[in-house]
Amino acid sequence: xxxxxxxxxxxxxxxxxxxxxxxxxxxxxxxxxxxxxxxxxxxxxxxxxxxxxxxxxxxxxxxxxxxxxxxxxxxxxxxxxxxxxxxxxxxxxxxxxxxxxxxxxxxxxxxxxxxxxxxxxxxxxxxxxxxxxxxxxxxxxxxxxxxxxxxxxxxxxxxxxxxxxxxxxxxxxxxxxxxxxxxxxxxxxxxxxxxxxxxxxxxxxxxxxxxxxxxxxxxxxxxxxxxxxxxxxxxxxxxxxxxxxxxxxxxxxxxxxxxxxxxxxxxxxxxxxxxxxxxxxxxxxxxxxxxxxxxxxxxxxxxxxxxxxxxxxxxxxxxxxxxxxxxxxxxxxxxxxxxxxxxxxxxxxxxxxxxxxxxxxxxx
Amino acid sequence: xxxxxxxxxxxxxxxxxxxxxxxxxxxxxxxxxxxxxxxxxxxxxxxxxxxxxxxxxxxxxxxxxxxxxxxxxxxxxxxxxxxxxxxxxxxxxxxxxxxxxxxxxxxxxxxxxxxxxxxxxxxxxxxxxxxxxxxxxxxxxxxxxxxxxxxxxxxxxxxxxxxxxxxxx
Amino acid sequence: xxxxxxxxxxxxxxxxxxxxxxxxxxxxxxxxxxxxxxxxxxxxxxxxxxxxxxxxxxxxxxxxxxxxxxxxxxxxxxxxxxxxxxxxxxxxxxxxxxxxxxxxxxxxxxxxxxxxxxxxxxxxxxxxxxxxxxxxxxxxxxxxxxxxxxxxxxxxxxxxxxxxxxxxxxxxxxxxxxxxxxxxxxxxxxxx
Numbered sequence: 001x002x003x004x005x006x007x008x009x010x011x012x013x014x015x016x017x018x019x020x021x022x023x024x025x026x027x028x029x030x031x032x033x034x035x036x037x038x039x040x041x042x043x044x045x046x047x048x049x050x051x052x053x054x055x056x057x058x059x060x061x062x063x064x065x066x067x068x069x070x071x072x073x074x075x076x077x078x079x080x081x082x083x084x085x086x087x088x089x090x091x092x093x094x095x096x097x098x099x100x101x102x103x104x105x106x107x108x109x110x111x112x113x114x115x116x117x118x119x120x121x122x123x124x125x126x127x128x129x130x131x132x133x134x135x136x137x138x139x140x141x142x143x144x145x146x147x148x149x150x151x152x153x154x155x156x157x158x159x160x161x162x163x164x165x166x167x168x169x170x171x172x173x174x175x176x177x178x179x180x181x182x183x184x185x186x187x188x189x190x191x192x193x194x195x196x197x198x199x200x201x202x203x204x205x206x207x208x209x210x211x212x213x214x215x216x217x218x219x220x221x222x223x224x225x226x227x228x229x230x231x232x233x234x235x236x237x238x239x240x241x242x243x244x245x246x247x248x249x250x251x252x253x254x255x256x257x258x259x260x261x262x263x264x265x266x267x268x269x270x271x272x273x274x275x276x277x278x279x280x281x282x283x284x285x286x287x288x289x290x291x292x293x294x295x296x297x298x299x300x301x302x303x304x305x306x307x308x309x310x311x312x313x314x315x316x317x318x319x320x321x322x323x324x325x326x327x328x329x330x331x332x333x334x335x336x337x338x339x340x341x342x343x344x345x346x347x348x349x350x351x352x353x354x355x356x357x358x359x360x361x362x363x364x
Numbered sequence: 365x366x367x368x369x370x371x372x373x374x375x376x377x378x379x380x381x382x383x384x385x386x387x388x389x390x391x392x393x394x395x396x397x398x399x400x401x402x403x404x405x406x407x408x409x410x411x412x413x414x415x416x417x418x419x420x421x422x423x424x425x426x427x428x429x430x431x432x433x434x435x436x437x438x439x440x441x442x443x444x445x446x447x448x449x450x451x452x453x454x455x456x457x458x459x460x461x462x463x464x465x466x467x468x469x470x471x472x473x474x475x476x477x478x479x480x481x482x483x484x485x486x487x488x489x490x491x492x493x494x495x496x497x498x499x500x501x502x503x504x505x506x507x508x509x510x511x512x513x514x515x516x517x518x519x520x521x522x523x524x525x526x527x528x529x530x531x532x533x
Numbered sequence: 534x535x536x537x538x539x540x541x542x543x544x545x546x547x548x549x550x551x552x553x554x555x556x557x558x559x560x561x562x563x564x565x566x567x568x569x570x571x572x573x574x575x576x577x578x579x580x581x582x583x584x585x586x587x588x589x590x591x592x593x594x595x596x597x598x599x600x601x602x603x604x605x606x607x608x609x610x611x612x613x614x615x616x617x618x619x620x621x622x623x624x625x626x627x628x629x630x631x632x633x634x635x636x637x638x639x640x641x642x643x644x645x646x647x648x649x650x651x652x653x654x655x656x657x658x659x660x661x662x663x664x665x666x667x668x669x670x671x672x673x674x675x676x677x678x679x680x681x682x683x684x685x686x687x688x689x690x691x692x693x694x695x696x697x698x699x700x701x702x703x704x705x706x707x708x709x710x711x712x713x714x715x716x717x718x719x720x721x722x723x724x725x
Contacts, residue, residue: 038567042581077390118491121417128425132397135429139390139436147436154433158426162517178414178491211557326567327560340524344517 013094013113020093023317024256025055031256031321038325062249070142070242077140082243082250085133089257092126095119096264097181099274099306103295111274111306112181119180120168123265124161127220130258131157134222134229137251138239149238152332153229156219159339160226164216166347170209170354171202171269180265184273188280203270208350210270212343217262219339222255224324228332263316264309271312274305369409376402389435393428400424412489596661596674599652601697604642609697610671613647620666625656643669650696654680654689 029044029051036043044051069075096119099111116122131153138150175183187200203210219226230238237243240251267273279301286297330338379402382395400423407416487493498506552558582589591597602610613630631648633641640646657680663672683689 034571037571040570040573040580042579042583045583074388074390077394116413118413118417121414121421125417125420125425128421128429131429132432135432135436136390136394139432151433151436154429158429161426322564322567322571323560326563337524341521344521348514348517 008107008109009114012109012111016093016096016098016113017090020090020257020260021253023260023313024253025059027256027259027317028058028252029054030317031324034318034321035325038322059249062246065245067247068242068244072142073242074140074142077136078242079247081133081135081137081140082247082254083133084136085130085254086250086257088126088130088133089254089261092123092130092261093257093264095122095180096261096268097184097273098264098309100298100302102299102302104299111302115179115181117182118178120172120178120183120269123180123261124165124168127258127261128157128161130220130254133251133254134239137243138229141239141242143242145235145237146239146241149229149231149235149241152231152235153222153239156222156226156228156335156339159336160216160219160343163212163339163343163347164220166344166351167209167212167216168269170206170347170350173351173354173358174202174205180268180273184268184275187272188275201270201272201275206270206350206354208346208353210266212347212350213270214266215338215343217266218320218323219335221258221262221320223259223320225327225330226335227329228335231329233329259317259320260313263313263320266316267309267312274302274309276305276308279305366409369406372402372405372409376406389438390432393432393435396431397424397428400428407489410489411486414491414494415489591676593676595676596659596664598654598675598678598680599657599663599691599696600673600675600678601647601650601693602671602673603698606639606642608638608640608642609646610642610669611647611650612643612645612669612671613650614645614668616666616668617663617672620662621657622660622662623656623658625653625658626663627651647693650693652691652696654691655686 032054033043033051035041044054047053047057069078094113095116097110097112097115102109102111134153135150138146138148138153141147171183172178175186177183177186183202187202218224222229228238229235230240232238235241240248243251282304283294283297283301286292286300287294290297292300376399379395379398383392383399386392386395400419404416404419404424407413407419485493604610613628615628615630618624618626618628628650629648630645633644633646659674661674664674680689680691
């Protein structure tokens with residue numbers, strides 16, 4: 001069978017789509033199990049072995065719930081809101097390089113949905129659009145609490161986008177490119193010491209930028225301690241107060257996909273992407289001692305790198321949940337103060353520091 | 365004229381009309397966002413990826429969020445829409461008509477230059493090229509604009525700073 | 534004013550140190566505490582009781598669902614004297630008395646017996662006063678059974694079909710037997 005290269009790329013896109021959905025599905029399960037373990041409980045363990053079928057049971061429950069439209073709601077936008085939240089969340093995983101190239105004879109499969117040279121800006125744009133789903137849904141519900149949640153979401157996302165962008169600029173100053181693939185490749189080092197690859201990860205050169213970025217990532221994905229838009233104690237359910245059935249499910253799902261994408265972006269930008277320590281040594285060993293061809297060895301490295309990237313992503317997702325079940329929610333004025341008077345000046349300071357270090361040749 | 369261009373132009377014009385004709389201001393804002401998206405599509409067709417991405421981030425992602433934010437606060441329903449006097453409508457029609465007239469008059473004599481296939485650089489819209497142009501040819505205006513933006517940002521941070529003696533809860 | 538109990542503490546509001554204001558050390562402290570709990574949940578025995586499979590042991594003085602006892606020969610003990618109904622503070626017990634016919638001596642112990650005996654489990658407060666009032670040691674509140682939830686109200690009115698214990702002694706409730714004085718003393722000492 002003759003597969004055109006574009007068809008392979010389409011297949012990769014489909015797989016990325018499916019994997020994002022699968023990870024979001026099991027994030028709901030992981031969230032409940034992790035929450036239970038952190039609170040000395042058991043968690044869901046009834047549906048299937050270890051409760052692994054729990055997401056399916058939840059989906060069945062959501063699908064069979066009543067489809068509810070509040071009186072005076074704008075019906076079209078009420079449906080459009082969750083759809084938009086889901087679409088923007090799913091779109092942002094398109095440019096993330098999940099792995100290097102798999103080479104099978106003539107066909108080369110890039111383990112990345114699509115490579116564009118402004119990949120970072122693309123992710124940033126999609127993240128900034130994510131707030132529309134929340135705003136439209138909150139407004140169309142015709143409910144004061146939903147509207148307050150929507151307004152909170154809007155102001156919070158805009159505020160933290162600034163600090164996030166400024167933290168990114170420091171990374172881009174070092175890398176000199178916006179392509180996530182290029183940034184990944186730059187985090188491999190040829191320096192001859194043991195943990196060379198780890199020492200070349202951007203987090204080693206940008207610790208402050210990474211802290212700013214991860215705080216902003218929490219705020220952008222509306223996760224605790226920054227989940228003000230859906231703050232139950234003040235706003236009942238926030239922007240999704242009036243939602244039921246699968247429309248509610250889409251909102252919850254979009255949040256988990258956002259968490260997945262944020263974890264993937266952090267892994268790629270700061271933690272070396274699909275690079276892992278000793279990969280060059282491993283490849284040389286496979287070629288010299290095991291007598292494999294270079295292409296086969298490279299394919300093995302690529303698959304290991306894919307596994308490594310997902311290990312990084314999962315540890316970030318775990319961190320998101322760990323923080324959620326540890327920290328209480330910020331108050332709204334504290335949130336704004338943290339964003340505007342602490343993170344933004346810190347990020348500007350970080351840019352100046354990076355600029356100085358680059359100028360004096362400390363880091364490249 | 366590729367079918368993609370025709371489709372994008374069609375959607376752009378339709379959504380631009382939607383901005384003006386929609387009764388509900390929130391619908392207008394959403395149509396405007398759609399217009400920005402089609403414009404970004406045009407930029408992509410022109411191989412200007414950076415411009416397309418920045419258009420989405422800045423206009424669709426930030427400015428229109430603020431628009432929507434303010435309109436949600438205003439609570440403009442169809443029931444609460446104030447009746448506009450006939451004089452205002454008349455004045456608006458005159459102003460809009462004269463703007464159209466000026467535009468048509470200005471565009472009438474414009475001759476599209478087109479491009480020279482031998483000397484055209486298809487990579488002109490890429491990030492690195494754009495950066496070179498900005499920092500070599502237009503370094504002074506670029507720096508002035510960035511200082512302006514930095515001053516605005518510092519100002520906003522200063523506004524948010526706690527005054528001495530303000531209650532700290 | 535002089536403090537009455539000397540337990541009052543003077544609250545001093547010191548300005549926060551840099552580490553406290555940075556908030557990050559506090560976050561890491563909290564994260565380490567929850568992580569300890571995470572590993573404790575994975576290693577130590579969990580406190581959760583998985584209900585349908587595991588059950589929590591009842592208290593020795595637990596009073597559950599009523600039973601109408603039979604004697605050693607398998608005859609119903611109840612003589613329908615009505616003292617339990619009188620003792621009942623919730624007025625949950627109703628009964629109709631009847632006279633024993635010839636040939637029913639192996640069914641009923643006394644000459645008078647309860648034709649119907651109903652307890653409304655929605656009214657019952659499981660105080661055990663019926664048990665104490667009974668002169669024939671016929672009604673007991675079992676220590677190992679509860680009135681299960683139902684969908685209909687009339688299903689909570691337990692008649693003789695559900696109250697009288699089975700004829701075969703093996704199927705009878707092992708518990709709910711009136712304590713002998715020795716047993717009662719033992720129980721009291723355990724509880725003290």
